[in-house]
Amino acid sequence: MRTIHVNTASAKYPVYVGTGLLAGFGKRLQKFAGKSRRVFVLTSPAIWSLWGKQFLSGFPKNQQPTALFLPPGEQHKRLAGVERLATELSIAGADRSSLLVAFGGGIIGDAGGFLAAIYMRGIPYVQVPTTLLAQVDSSVGGKTGVNLTSGKNLIGSFHQPLAVFADVDVLKTLPPRESRAGLFESVKAGIIRDPSLFRYLESSRDRILAGDSAALQRVVASSVAMKAEVVGIDERESGLRMILNFGHTLGHAIEAVTAYKKLLHGEAIAWGMLAALNLSRSRQLLSEKEALRIAQLIRAFGPLPSFRATVPELLEAAGRDKKNKAGTRRFVLTTGIGKASVVEDVTDAEITAALEPVLREARP
Amino acid sequence: MRTIHVNTASAKYPVYVGTGLLAGFGKRLQKFAGKSRRVFVLTSPAIWSLWGKQFLSGFPKNQQPTALFLPPGEQHKRLAGVERLATELSIAGADRSSLLVAFGGGIIGDAGGFLAAIYMRGIPYVQVPTTLLAQVDSSVGGKTGVNLTSGKNLIGSFHQPLAVFADVDVLKTLPPRESRAGLFESVKAGIIRDPSLFRYLESSRDRILAGDSAALQRVVASSVAMKAEVVGIDERESGLRMILNFGHTLGHAIEAVTAYKKLLHGEAIAWGMLAALNLSRSRQLLSEKEALRIAQLIRAFGPLPSFRATVPELLEAAGRDKKNKAGTRRFVLTTGIGKASVVEDVTDAEITAALEPVLREARP
Numbered sequence: 001m002r003t004i005h006v007n008t009a010s011a012k013y014p015v016y017v018g019t020g021l022l023a024g025f026g027k028r029l030q031k032f033a034g035k036s037r038r039v040f041v042l043t044s045p046a047i048w049s050l051w052g053k054q055f056l057s058g059f060p061k062n063q064q065p066t067a068l069f070l071p072p073g074e075q076h077k078r079l080a081g082v083e084r085l086a087t088e089l090s091i092a093g094a095d096r097s098s099l100l101v102a103f104g105g106g107i108i109g110d111a112g113g114f115l116a117a118i119y120m121r122g123i124p125y126v127q128v129p130t131t132l133l134a135q136v137d138s139s140v141g142g143k144t145g146v147n148l149t150s151g152k153n154l155i156g157s158f159h160q161p162l163a164v165f166a167d168v169d170v171l172k173t174l175p176p177r178e179s180r181a182g183l184f185e186s187v188k189a190g191i192i193r194d195p196s197l198f199r200y201l202e203s204s205r206d207r208i209l210a211g212d213s214a215a216l217q218r219v220v221a222s223s224v225a226m227k228a229e230v231v232g233i234d235e236r237e238s239g240l241r242m243i244l245n246f247g248h249t250l251g252h253a254i255e256a257v258t259a260y261k262k263l264l265h266g267e268a269i270a271w272g273m274l275a276a277l278n279l280s281r282s283r284q285l286l287s288e289k290e291a292l293r294i295a296q297l298i299r300a301f302g303p304l305p306s307f308r309a310t311v312p313e314l315l316e317a318a319g320r321d322k323k324n325k326a327g328t329r330r331f332v333l334t335t336g337i338g339k340a341s342v343v344e345d346v347t348d349a350e351i352t353a354a355l356e357p358v359l360r361e362a363r364p
Numbered sequence: 365m366r367t368i369h370v371n372t373a374s375a376k377y378p379v380y381v382g383t384g385l386l387a388g389f390g391k392r393l394q395k396f397a398g399k400s401r402r403v404f405v406l407t408s409p410a411i412w413s414l415w416g417k418q419f420l421s422g423f424p425k426n427q428q429p430t431a432l433f434l435p436p437g438e439q440h441k442r443l444a445g446v447e448r449l450a451t452e453l454s455i456a457g458a459d460r461s462s463l464l465v466a467f468g469g470g471i472i473g474d475a476g477g478f479l480a481a482i483y484m485r486g487i488p489y490v491q492v493p494t495t496l497l498a499q500v501d502s503s504v505g506g507k508t509g510v511n512l513t514s515g516k517n518l519i520g521s522f523h524q525p526l527a528v529f530a531d532v533d534v535l536k537t538l539p540p541r542e543s544r545a546g547l548f549e550s551v552k553a554g555i556i557r558d559p560s561l562f563r564y565l566e567s568s569r570d571r572i573l574a575g576d577s578a579a580l581q582r583v584v585a586s587s588v589a590m591k592a593e594v595v596g597i598d599e600r601e602s603g604l605r606m607i608l609n610f611g612h613t614l615g616h617a618i619e620a621v622t623a624y625k626k627l628l629h630g631e632a633i634a635w636g637m638l639a640a641l642n643l644s645r646s647r648q649l650l651s652e653k654e655a656l657r658i659a660q661l662i663r664a665f666g667p668l669p670s671f672r673a674t675v676p677e678l679l680e681a682a683g684r685d686k687k688n689k690a691g692t693r694r695f696v697l698t699t700g701i702g703k704a705s706v707v708e709d710v711t712d713a714e715i716t717a718a719l720e721p722v723l724r725e726a727r728p
Contacts, residue, residue, distance in 0.1 A: 079447045083512065083519070090514040118482070121509060121520040122600075145485060148447065150454040155447070156485040157521060236486075 002221040006140060006228040008235040011160035015140055015228065017221040019213050021167035022051060025128065026058025032126060032162045033099050039065040040094055042085065042112040043103040044072050047130050050173055055103060055128075065101065066092055070111055074260050077107045077146045079155060085111075086119050096120050099162075105131035106138040106265070110153070113144030117159035127164040131174060132182025132216075133266055135166040136189070136223035141231040152252065152260075158236060166224070168216040176209075181266030183208065183301045184247075186219050188273060189226040191294055192246045195338035197222040198297065205300050243340040246332040247273030250355065253317035257309040267305055270298050271358055278354035279346070280333040290337050306364040311352050318351075366585040370504060370592040372599040375524035379504055379592065381585040383577050385531035386415060389492065390422025396490060396526045397463050403429040404458055406449065406476040407467040408436050411494050414537055419467060419492075429465065430456055434475055438624050441471045441510045443519060449475075450483050460484050463526075469495035470502040470629070474517070477508030481523035491528040495538060496546025496580075497630055499530040500553070500587035505595040516616065516624075522600060530588070532580040540573075545630030547572065547665045548611075550583050552637060553590040555658055556610045559702030561586040562661065569664050607704040610696040611637030614719065617681035621673040631669055634662050635722055642718035643710065644697040654701050670728040675716050682715075 001018030021028070033039055041055070048055075048067060056064060068085055070076055089098070102112030102125060109127055116125035129139035145156020171179060183201075190198030200218060201208070207215040227244065234241040251272025255263060263271070274295060281291045318329075331346040365382030385392070397403055405419070412419075412431060420428060432449050434440055453462070466476030466489060473491055480489035493503035509520020535543060547565075554562030564582060565572070571579040591608065598605040615636025619627060627635070638659060645655045682693075695710040 079443045083443045086519055087512050087514050090512060090518050118509075118519050118521055120518060121507065121522055143485065145482075148451050148454060150451050154454050154484060155450055155482050157482055158485055 002217065004221060004224045004228050006160070006164075007232045008142065008160060010158070010235060011142070013161060013163050015164040015166065015224050017135075017166045017168070017217055017224060019167065019169050019217070021165050022054050022058075022128075022170060024058050025055060025165060026060070026063075028058070028165070029099075029101075029126065032124075038094065038098045039063065039101060040068060040089060040092070040098060041065045041101040041103050042068045042070060042108055042115065044105070044108055045069055046072060047104045047108075051103075051130070051170060070104075070108060072107070074107065074147065074152075077111050079146055082111060082115050082118070082146060085115050089115075089119055094119070094123070096123055098123055100125040101128055102126070102139075102161075103128040103130065104134075105129070106134045109134050109139050110143075110145055110156075113142070113159055113161065114146055114156055117144050117157035122159065124162050125159070127161045129164065129166055130170045132171055132179050132220075133185060134182075135168070135171070135220045136182060137185040137227065139164050139166065140224050140227050142235065152255070160235075164224075166220055168213055168220060171216060172211060178264065179211070180209065180301050181264035181270075183219070184266035184270045184273070184298070186223040187297055187301060188244075188246055188269065189223040190297070191273070191334050191337065192226075192243050192332070192340035193230065193338055194222060194226045197226065198337050202293070202297055202300070209301075242330070242342045243332050246334065246340050247271075247276050249318055249331055250275045250314060250351075253314040254307065254309060256317040257313045258307045262307045263305055270302070270304050271307075271362060273298055274361075275351075275354045275358045276331065276333060278357060279331065279350055280335065282350065282353060283333065285333055285335045286339075287336070293337065294334065304362070306362050308363060309359060311355050311359065314355060315348055315351060366581065368585060368588045368592050370524070370528075371596045372506065372524060374522070374599060375506070377525060377527050379528040379530065379588050381499070381530045381532070381581055381588060383531065383533050383581070385529050386418050386422075386492075386534060388422050389419060389529060390424070390427075392422070392529070393463075393465075393490065396488075402458065402462045403427065403465060404432060404453060404456070404462060405429045405465040405467050406432045406434060406472055406479065408469070408472055409433055410436060411468045411472075415467075415494070415534060434468075434472060436471070438471065438511065438516075441475050443510055446475060446479050446482070446510060449479050453479075453483055458483070458487070460487055462487055464489040465492055466490070466503075466525075467492040467494065468498075469493070470498045473498050473503050474508055474520075475510055477506070477523055477525065478510055478520055481508050481521035486523065488526050489523070491525045493528065493530055494534045496535055496543050496584075497549060498546075499532070499535070499584045500546060501549040501591065503528050503530065504588050504591050506599065516619070524599075528588075530584055532577055532584060535580060536575060542628065543575070544573065544665050545628035545634075547583070548630035548634045548637070548662070550587040551661055551665060552608075552610050552633065553587040554661070555637070555698050555701065556590075556607050556696070556704035557594070557702055558586060558590045561590070562701050566657070566661055566664070573665075606694070606706045607696050610698065610704050611640050613682055613695055614639045614678060614715075617678040618671065618673060620681040621677045622671045626671045627669055634666070634668050635671075635726060637662055638725075639715075639718045639722045640695065640697060642721060643695065643714055644699065646714065646717060647697065649697055649699045651700070657701065658698065668726070670726050672727060673723060675719050675723065678719060679712055679715060 142160035251269035506524035
């Protein structure tokens with residue numbers, strides 16, 4: 001087991017990455033829960049039927065958690081769902097000393113963290129991410145939230161967990177496509193800040209995709225460590241944290257234009273990274289050789305599903321992105337393997353030129 | 365104009381209390397809004413028709429705020445309303461650098477502050493409270509939130525405003541009953557922490573109830589100063605801030621049992637303070653003379669509307685109060701004029717004995 005320490009302005013907490021964490025979770029949680037806390041667990045029906053028994057096994061008989069459920073799918077990551085769950089918490093007698101465990105993928109983690117952020121103005125919570133995407137990215141850093149009809153994650157809070165438990169054993173039940181999609185956030189971590197992780201992803205692709213435990217632990221731990229470092233420096237995304245959005249400006253736009261149906265989040269981010277890479281190249285921010293290696297690594301975790309979109313649609317959707325500030329168009333560019341920076345002055349013409357080859361490649 | 369400085373762990377901000385603040389608000393806001401911010405104002409249709417023109421008059425022609433509306437009534441202080449408003453913000457192009465002004469009574473302030481807390485994970489906001497209750501209490505301290513069907517304010521955030529502008533001129537359009545109800549939070553401020561305010565409320569009751577500007581400024585400023593001091597010491601209500609709940613444990617229960625229809629918030633708190641006073645007396649925490657003065661001051665700002673409730677109903681409703689921690693029943697008691705403390709060991713029998721005379725008095 002590896003332990004990564006997240007140390008932000010508002011909280012310090014450990015992220016445990018390892019195998020067999022789930023069976024011992026109830027005992028490990030004692031350290032965070034204390035005797036008087038009641039434990040509630042938010043999960044999905046599918047995760048609970050696969051792993052619920054093991055999850056519960058480590059809890060003492062007299063302190064079994066109460067389970068709450070959110071159905072799968074982005075359409076349930078809404079305020080109405082959070083309101084129902086909050087009402088269930090209050091009827092079950094949850095108070096400010098209760099502890100919520102978010103046990104599931106990114107939607108459970110985002111909605112569960114937000115539920116914990118706003119229930120009685122904030123209760124403590126623990127993340128137990130069960131997808132690769134959630135383990136390498138969304139469970140760490142305290143971003144929580146839900147969607148509006150007008151955009152994803154437009155409602156939310158910064159609320160750091162007490163701890164994160166990432167058990168790579170749980171990833172074995174993931175569909176391969178979902179695993180690959182999650183790995184794009186690790187690819188991003190390598191591109192923007194961790195050249196050693198980048199090389200590891202290049203050299204160990206096959207072991208990683210085969211689900212080798214040691215390889216997965218290495219990838220999850222390094223991705224989390226990169227994020228922990230960035231979030232430790234800039235918790236509220238006023239500066240450095242923006243580099244984590246590499247590939248996300250256009251990735252989010254692609255997700256929006258394809259109505260969140262064609263592509264998994266990681267896949268859209270992969271397409272977005274290819275476009276951001278084109279933009280970095282056209283500004284001659286990195287060598288052709290580095291650009292080629294980056295593009296190759298992204299494609300190595302493909303195939304990327306095709307989609308249809310036009311440049312104007314994507315520009316319009318990118319305009320609504322919440323990272324934009326008072327009219328300027330922000331963009332994260334890579335300046336070499338392991339390096340990234342935020343630029344404020346990207347023009348629509350540059351974005352168009354960067355997007356066109358990507359949209360041709362993506363066309364079905 | 366008086367300026368009170370609030371200085372909490374998470375933020376520092378001024379509270380301005382005075383007359384004629386509204387006409388100059390647009391100009392004053394420049395200091396907080398800067399040039400690039402877009403300004404949105406959340407208000408109620410009634411407040412806007414009375415004061416909207418004056419509110420807008422101080423803004424430059426090219427920076428007129430966009431108005432959003434929440435209909436009056438506790439039933440609109442819900443997540444569905446916040447979601448609609450957030451969607452309106454996003455469609456209107458509000459981003460993280462936009463500023464929200466909550467211009468209205470307690471519901472506007474609570475819901476508007478919460479909207480600002482969760483829109484794009486937090487945008488800045490300014491409180492412009494228009495009721496006495498909001499000016500003396502709810503606009504200061506950063507508590508924001510909405511109701512669940514299972515309880516009031518069960519959803520929320522701590523989110524401090526950039527500034528609070530309390531213009532006592534606006535109070536002139538308040539119904540007298542609402543003014544009196546708001547004054548009970550000032551009476552509470554005097555009882556728990558400010559003997560000088562207590563004496564002023566005793567000696568100047570008639571001027572205050574007649575709406576004298578100087579008297580109202582004195583009362584609002586002193587109430588805010590008391591709250592600012594307490595919140596500065598304990599922003600998140602882990603200790604001292606709990607004394608602000610004097611009268612609120614049973615007051616909230618009375619509101620819940622009467623379905624929020626019979627009594628205004630301040631009136632329910634007044635009944636709750638009378639019960640808390642009985643409890644303090646039965647524990648001999650203060651002299652009979654002090655107890656009598658406190659009861660007289662509370663009644664001096666009456667009459668308190670009658671209601672029907674039974675002790676078991678109120679105990680049950682008080683059990684759901686979010687100030688309770690892991691089963692113990694907390695209570696704020698006064699230990700003399702200007703003094704209060706939190707006790708953890710109050711029994712149902714003591715509460716019953718304290719409530720019975722109050723319920724007899726309240727019976728229609």
